Amino acid sequence: MFDGGKIIAGIIVFVGLMTFPFWYNVGQAAYKTPELQLPPKDVATQCVESAEWMRAEHMQLLDNWRDWVVRDGNRVYTSKQSGAHFEMSLQKSCMKCHTSKEQFCDKCHTAAAVAPYCWDCHIAPKEEK
């Protein structure tokens, strides 16, 4: 006839495989935003934009910065938030406040399993041991 039994068995196996990640994670600890080490307040009081905005958008910001700097020759960024001027430079601006790549960048990147290759060329500040 129509091999109904085989089809239903197949569907069950398929659904089981597709939902594997969900039931595999049942009971495991939920994802927690890692504790970041922020720069000391006497070094940096204010980031380029608000912290929430930076958390969500820093990758687009950096992507635009590199084109604006390298291709358009624009090097100064005016903050939407405060109107302050910043040099668009990973090494000369960002990392002067966020002096620990391990305690700041890597914590989230590791938790989210993303490996940006910025640091293959841009030199991160020396980690204090």
Next chain:
Amino acid sequence: MKTNRRHFLKVAGVTAMGLAAGAGTAAASYLPHYDHVAPNHDHLTAGRWGMVIDTRKFHHKEDFLPLVEACHKYHNVPTIPGNQEIKWLWTDSFHHSFPNKHNEFLEEKMHHQDFLLLCNHCKNPPCVRVCPTQATYKRADGIVIMDMHRCIGCRFCMAGCPYGSRSFNFQDPRPFIAEQNTDYPTRTKGVVEKCNFCAERLAEGKLPACVEASEGKLIFGDLNNPESEIRHILAENYTIRRKPDLGTEPSVFYII
């Protein structure tokens, strides 16, 4: 059966609309603002940057060293022994630098003199024409520059450049950089690099590192401005350029 399919399509449609709306708000939360970026206020500008090298002022091989060192230190250019050498600023003999047919009975010292070489920032650069990703491009001010983020290491530009101005990174250069300048990036394995006429220094209002270190032996300026120092020097001195018959129109001139 029919009603079921209708129902499915309705649900699918509503879901798709929801997704689109979600994507819309995500996009709206990031607004790039071009009007909020600008060049440094003290950056140096020119119609076409050029360089004059006064070869009469270089007598010994040692005279070149501080210039090469200034450039390579500033830009994290590695010192790799052997034939994988990376170079932005280097020297070579007269016959390698200027291989075309020369006057007979040339002044004897020419045969023994070394010449300072770098990317010529050609007006008509073949490296730009052959680069498939536009990683190498010519800026409005004549600087032929590289966007390392785009270079795919195909090396067409190395084949295109008739001056050997470009080096390829066969390996990670970092272990070969004695002293890192943390204000400037290094490169990765698999990209090409060359002199960038110190675009990052011009942006800060400074002259190129080699010009600064040369103590007047190199002159840097705007070739398009007839009143500029470099144009006066070109008008008053006899200069040659490398391989002029190729039509690349180098922006680097040699007083001989």
